[in-house]
Structure formats: C-alpha cells, structure tokens
C-alpha cells in the first residue's frame with residue numbers, strides 16, 4: 191500500500207517510510223491511497239471471533255502487502271494484550287471501555303502497536319538504534335513510554351514540563367527505567383514541543399543519530415485504533431443490539447474518530463457517529479456552519495480534548511473528498527462545559543452506578559440527548575476515571591477506586607533528568623548519550 195500526504199505536495203511513500211517519518215515533508219498527514227473493504231462474510235461471522243482474530247483480519251487488509259503474515263500476527267497479539275469490553279450502562283447505552291491497558295487510556299492501543307511496528311521496520315535497517323523523542327503534557331508520554339518499554343533497538347526520551355503534569359501522570363513515565371529516559375524541562379509544554387521540533391530540524395543531530403517521533407498523528411498509532419470499532423460491533427452483535435448502532439467518540443485531536451470512520455469505510459455497519467467535544471468546539475461549529483475556524487484551545491476538566499485545531503480534521507476531509515454534506519450526514523456533534531460534564535458524571539453515577547471519566551462523560555451525554563428510539567448507542571470510554579482522581583473525587587464526593595496497576599506506578603522510584611529550556615543543552619545531552627551507548 192502506498193501513502194499520500196493530505197497536503198498533496200510530498201511524494202507518496204511506503205508504510206515503512208510513513209511510520210518512520212510520521213509527518214510528511216509538506217507538513218501533511220499520511221493517508222492510505224485506498225481503503226480496503228472487508229467481505230460480507232467477515233461481518234456475518236464477526237461475533238464468533240476474538241479481539242485478536244478480528245484485529246488480525248483488519249490488520250491484514252491494511253498492512254498485509256507490507257508485512258509478512260506471521261510477523262503481523264505477533265505484532266497484533268503483543269500489542270492487544272488486554273480486553274476492550276462493551277459494558278451496559280443504561281437500557282440503550284453501552285460503554286466501550288478502552289482503559290484496560292497499561293496506562294489506563296485508549297492511547298495504549300496505538301502506542302503499543304506503533305512500538306512493535308517500528309521495531310519490525312528498524313530490524314531490517316543497519317543504521318542502529320532509533321531514538322524516539324516525544325513531548326508530553328501528560329497522557330501521551332505515559333502511553334508512548336509504556337508502549338515502547340523494553341522494545342529492543344529503540345530508546346525513548348520523554349520531555350515534559352517540570353512540575354506541570356499531575357503526579358500520577360509523571361509517575362507513569364519516570365519510574366520505568368530500561369530504554370525510557372524522562373527529561374523534566376524547566377518550561378511549559380510548548381517549550382518541550384519546540385525543543386523536540388528543533389531536534390528534528392538539527393542537521394548535526396540527525397546525521398549522528400536516527401530520530402523519530404511517536405506523535406499521535408503517526409499512521410501507526412492511528413490505524414490500529416480502527417481494530418476496536420470492529421470488536422465493539424462484534425460484541426454488540428453478540429448481545430443482539432448491533433442494529434442502527436450509533437458510536438459516540440469523545441474527540442480532541444480527532445484521531446480516534448478518524449479511525450472509526452476508516453472502519454466504517456472498510457464496511458463496518460455503523461449507522462452514524464457523534465463527535466463529542468468539551469468547550470473546544472471547532473468541529474461542532476464546522477458541522478453547524480460549514481466553516482472550519484481553528485482557535486486557541488481553552489483549558490477544561492477533560493484536558494486531553496483541549497485542542498483548538500485538531501490535526502486529524504485533514505484526514506476526515508480526505509476520507510470524504512472534502513464533501514461537507516457527506517460529513518454532516520454521517521457525523522453529528524456536541525459540546526459541553528465543565529459544569530455540564532460534572533453534572534453528567536454525578537447523574538450517571540447516581541442513577542446508573544457507572545463512574546465516567548470527564549472525556550467519556552461528554553460522549554455519554556451526547557448519546558443520552560441525541561439517541562433516537564430505534565437506535566442503540568455505544569460511547570468510547572477513553573480513560574479510567576481514577577486517572578483524574580482529584581477532579582472525580584470533587585464531583586462524586588469520594589475517592590474513586592484506584593486500580594492496582596495504577597497504584598503500582600505510585601510505588602515506583604522516580605528517575606528523571608532536569609534540563610533548562612535550552613536546545614544546546616538537550617543536544618549535548620543527546621550526543622553524550624550516543625558516546626555512552
């Protein structure tokens with residue numbers, strides 16, 4: 191399969207190049223030239239298959255030309271080593287719980303898959319170790335660090351703003367050791383991001399070491415997210431509620447819903463989608479007006495969705511050939527304030543004994559308001575509520591239960607390196623690492 195850039199000003203590339211590059215040289219996002227469709231027979235039998243089996247079939251359709259079957263099978267099985275159950279919340283609404291992985295958020299799926307795919311591709315490369323640089327405001331760092339932990343041939347550097355991420359988040363990437371190095375930067379998230387960008391543009395660094403990013407716009411993180419939409423459908427079919435299925439996705443950078451739309455294009459019978467936003471509602475506004483007007487993001491309690499110019503909007507346009515009416519007829523939107531999110535969490539907890547996280551709460555609420563009588567709703571519960579312990583305890587008046595694997599991070603030993611917001615310092619550190627290795 192060949193991949194093109196959504197800006198159409200860069201050469202088409204192979205899967206390998208798209209994964210190693212991440213962003214196209216024209217700053218566009220890579221997309222597959224054609225989206226394969228799966229045979230009807232696959233959907234007839236889907237409810238009899240396991241998550242891994244379903245994912246392998248989808249992965250073969252997407253990557254089968256580029257990766258040998260046995261290798262792909264191992265990558266899928268290794269990456270998806272946790273369940274993604276569909277859980278009943280109300281008579282008509284189900285939660286797809288995507289938080290049973292190592293860092294308790296859906297980003298584990300993409301990060302784990304990408305780490306293994308990257309290892310496969312560099313395996314056949316003689317130029318030595320690959321260095322992944324990633325800037326994080328919290329959640330991306332933990333998913334990437336844990337996804338790449340112990341993967342041979344890859345060294346990960348997580349740059350984060352010192353004292354500006356929650357303790358829980360920090361412990362998820364500073365306690366790992368092995369091939370993961372955490373760097374606390376005396377600055378903001380934007381400073382971290384700009385240091386990473388400077389590193390990618392520095393000629394000397396790039397000559398001496400192989401650098402890549404594990405940014406969420408990387409295809410290797412995006413495409414595997416389509417797997418759980420198929421598995422969700424399989425579970426709903428098993429339960430006899432897959433007819434007129436409405437899937438609601440709490441959206442920030444729109445990678446998750448883009449993966450769902452790709453699954454739909456591959457033939458998955460989803461009736462329609464809802465993209466639920468917090469107060470950062472540029473997509474919701476776009477659906478109403480036909481105009482896409484990015485704005486600086488505002489801070490909310492669903493902070494992983496605080497995005498003012500979602501990168502994957504370009505991919506959604508590409509999937510629909512820029513046809514606003516086609517987009518509008520398949521996807522509707524919603525937007526909620528912090529107050530509304532809090533009220534939703536309270537109500538769902540009180541009336542349905544289900545504890546939502548602030549992101550999933552947006553999606554649950556959109557279904558509660560927009561679902562028609564002949565439809566069944568499924569929302570993506572993208573993170574475990576305990577990841578937002580302080581927010582949640584403030585809303586429900588008690589501490590959420592902390593899962594054992596989240597607690598385990600808190601018992602680890604924090605190790606990180608402190609750097610100023612200074613590119614030369616970062617550069618000499620990286621070059622020194624090279625000498626040490």
Ligand SMILES: *Cc1c(COP(=O)(O)O)cnc(C)c1O
Nearest residue numbers: 442443444445446494549572573
């Ligand atoms: C990243 C994230 C989102 C937003 O996903 P996108 O793919 O950026 O739309 C939603 N919820 C949680 C918990 C996240 O970490």
